[in-house]
Amino acid sequence: MTNRLLAEFSNADRLLLAARQTRQATAFRVLDAYTPFSVEGLAKELDQPPRPSVKTAMLIGGVVGGLLGLALQWVSVTEVLPIQAGGRALASWPDFFFAVFELTVLGAALAGFVSLLVSCGLPRLHHPLFAVEGFERASQDRFFLEVEATETAAARAYLKGLGALRVEEVPA
Numbered sequence: 001m002t003n004r005l006l007a008e009f010s011n012a013d014r015l016l017l018a019a020r021q022t023r024q025a026t027a028f029r030v031l032d033a034y035t036p037f038s039v040e041g042l043a044k045e046l047d048q049p050p051r052p053s054v055k056t057a058m059l060i061g062g063v064v065g066g067l068l069g070l071a072l073q074w075v076s077v078t079e080v081l082p083i084q085a086g087g088r089a090l091a092s093w094p095d096f097f098f099a100v101f102e103l104t105v106l107g108a109a110l111a112g113f114v115s116l117l118v119s120c121g122l123p124r125l126h127h128p129l130f131a132v133e134g135f136e137r138a139s140q141d142r143f144f145l146e147v148e149a150t151e152t153a154a155a156r157a158y159l160k161g162l163g164a165l166r167v168e169e170v171p172a
Helices: 012-024 042-046 054-080 093-119 135-139 152-161
Strands: 003-009 028-034 143-149 166-169
Touching: 003 012, 003 152, 012 028, 012 042, 012 143, 012 152, 028 042, 054 093, 135 143, 143 152, 152 166
Parallel strands: none
Antiparallel strands: 003 143, 003 166, 028 143
16 A cells, blocks of 8 residues: 655755655655645656647637637538628628627637646645645745655655655644
């Protein structure tokens, strides 16, 4: 059975060093890091799997929105209510441009928003880390490293040796 531990560090340099050394250790696995600001080089040390791209979702959403707008106008003008006005063809492409453009933008924006929420893991109303005492300081002045280990005592000693101020077990 694996346990999750949360190690608290006083500065970004100690956190980065601990993440690097813990990633190289075979008995432990670095899950995530929590910092009050972006730490250069930390993303590389975390070695997290790639998340779905927001850009790809926006492209697909924009194309689907544009095609939906085009199809909606095409069907309504040629099949549902075909009215010949001014000697023009029923399906006049320049007339479709503005609605297709607006639905393309709407589809891209909605797909981007939903993709961003999903890739961030939201909406999540509660996380087990919120129960760890002192974790609220991750947004103020402390740096936390979440580690998964099979032996809790050995992991505690290892993280304390790397300069952790405190090591707490994350409740399940």
